[in-house]
Amino acid sequence: MALSPSDATGPRSTDTRYYDGRSAAAHAATLRWSDAFLAIDGAAGELALWPRARLIVGEPDPQGRVVLSCKGEPGRVSTEAAALPGQMTAPRMQRRQYLGWMAVGAVALVLALVLVERLPAVGAALVPRSVENQLGEMVEVVVVGKHNVCRGGEGQRALEQLEARLAHAAGIAQPVRLVVIDSKVVNAVTLPGARMVVMRGLIEQVGSADQLAGVMAHETGHIARRDPLVALFRGAGIGVISATVGINLGFADVSSLAGRLVSLSYSRDMERLADANGVAYLQASGLRSDGLAGFFARTDKRGGNAGAAVEFLSDHPRTIDREKQNQGSPLGESALTAQQWAAVRTMCGKQ
Template sequence: METASAEARADRTRYYDGLSAAAHAATLRWRDEALSIDRVDGGEGGGRELAVWPLARLSIGEIDPDGRVALSCKGQPGRVSMDAAALPPRIAARIATPRTRRRQYLGWTLVGVVSLGLAFALVVRLPAVAATLVPRSVENHLGEMVETVVVNQHRVCVNADGQRALEQLEARLAGAAGIAQPIRLVVIDSKTVNAVTLPGARMVIMRGLLQEVDSADQLAGVMAHETGHIARRDPVVALIRGAGISLVSTTLGINLGIADVSSLAGQLVNLSYSRDMERLADANGVAYLQASGLRSDGLAGFFALTSRKHGNAGSTVEFLSDHPRIADREKRSQGSPLGESALTPKQWAAVRGMCGKP
């Protein structure tokens, strides 16, 4: 243990408590694990302990031209100004010289460049892998912004009974998909025949879809399909594929002048999934319906319905645009009529009337 014999000279050592501008003459006692700062004022209360700082959290600044150095403790207010020459050798050895600091800066710069290069390689080569590197907090923030972009353009349809019915149905599907995060579900008053998934486990259903489907089971088929996208984090994968460099740079806190997060929101609204993503979401959707104990032929029924109404191209149905051919999807999505109906007649009526236009 280093005792008072290793004390810094009180006439040159000053302690600032961080609460006022007052400077206190101080004596420093260096112990094995901590630094004790004692007040030296020559009057009553002299020698009173002002602070105890663990050496593991001690931070040491550079030596100034006057040969003085500043000490501070991470997580505690206050600082000490003292002669660098009064530091014990084991503490003085921790002072970084300008040359050492340059090496540290170069080292961290190299680490940053390599990390960014690896991230870009993942974005270009393996979007699905890169998506797993996006923190959930970032994904949730993106989802919140994109939802604002989508929802602010339309009226949100509010109906307690209909909303509750949809949320209960989606909870069953999410449970079958093994999704732990609660899924946020919003219905908007848009004539577009579509339902979209957003980052952060969010789903937006449009009035046009509610009016297009013939039954609750067809709606459940579409919702199960969208749940498949959420389970595999497809919105983030698609975003990285379409705007990956911007996303990675923003996630790492680097402004490359390419795009910021707010511009990514507008891009995500217009993203489309790959055909492989769509095929997998169709197959998984049917599986989720079956695992939920629901009849699983609703998605194929929806494809058959839209094919009859709009032809195989389905050009007026946004849910089907840029996707595999409707006839092919119908064949691959054949489920079973066995199982519960997705909603009761009363629940289905509430859902159909959510936007006031049943």
């Protein structure tokens, strides 16, 4: 049965040789493909007609040639791989291509994961300081809420002076706004725009001014790296970028954004880095740097009752580990004088 011109895709002009299986002679041939058959033509006419469903395609050799055979037929064809229709690929070639695409996909996935991991920090770095300051102002309103702001003059000045030393050591250009609120929660939080909120519960929980300074130095580490913004981008997703930029344009729901930030926590790596940097800031300021470890030890000794209220530690690495990793040094001056510490302790009218 011969193929008519209308049945075939046309001859492929390549270096193709046909072996009939009865002798070692090679016959110059051309291949004509149809949907159902492969016709092998020689100089004197059709040499063979093979059903495509029974074709076997071998692996290409280093010169890019492949061998075709047909189940139940003695002959074989040697031709260039380029002469085959696109779908006529050796199974192992298909597998290699599949594995190749899998490898490409795996690399793309790894790159995507790296990008997702780093994108929050990149996004935070792109936010203008003016926008960050506006966001911080809104978040502060949410954090303070109905709590009274403690305005003890001498205590406030003492904390501001201490924080100014820490911020200078951290290389923070703008002044850090520090607010003490009358809340029993044992915590201190950093907000966008170089803002720190210290709660009465923390002041009452720490055993000394140096322990409070250790916590403040830790929070200063978050401010220096703009961690509040990074946490916002990580927790709220990329969609927050447009909302954040929208602050400048006047159409973003900043209050909703602020509430979302308040509920976020830092990653353990961010916390560990803030611990280490905090100790370094204290040392660079000429202050005792063992206060943070002392605070962790004090909290551990107080056990369950104290621990339940210590929100500062709720999402952080274990205190015993942090104490070991951030011992600091007792060398250096105390963070506050006895008079200043007494003023801080009574800022909220309680002692």
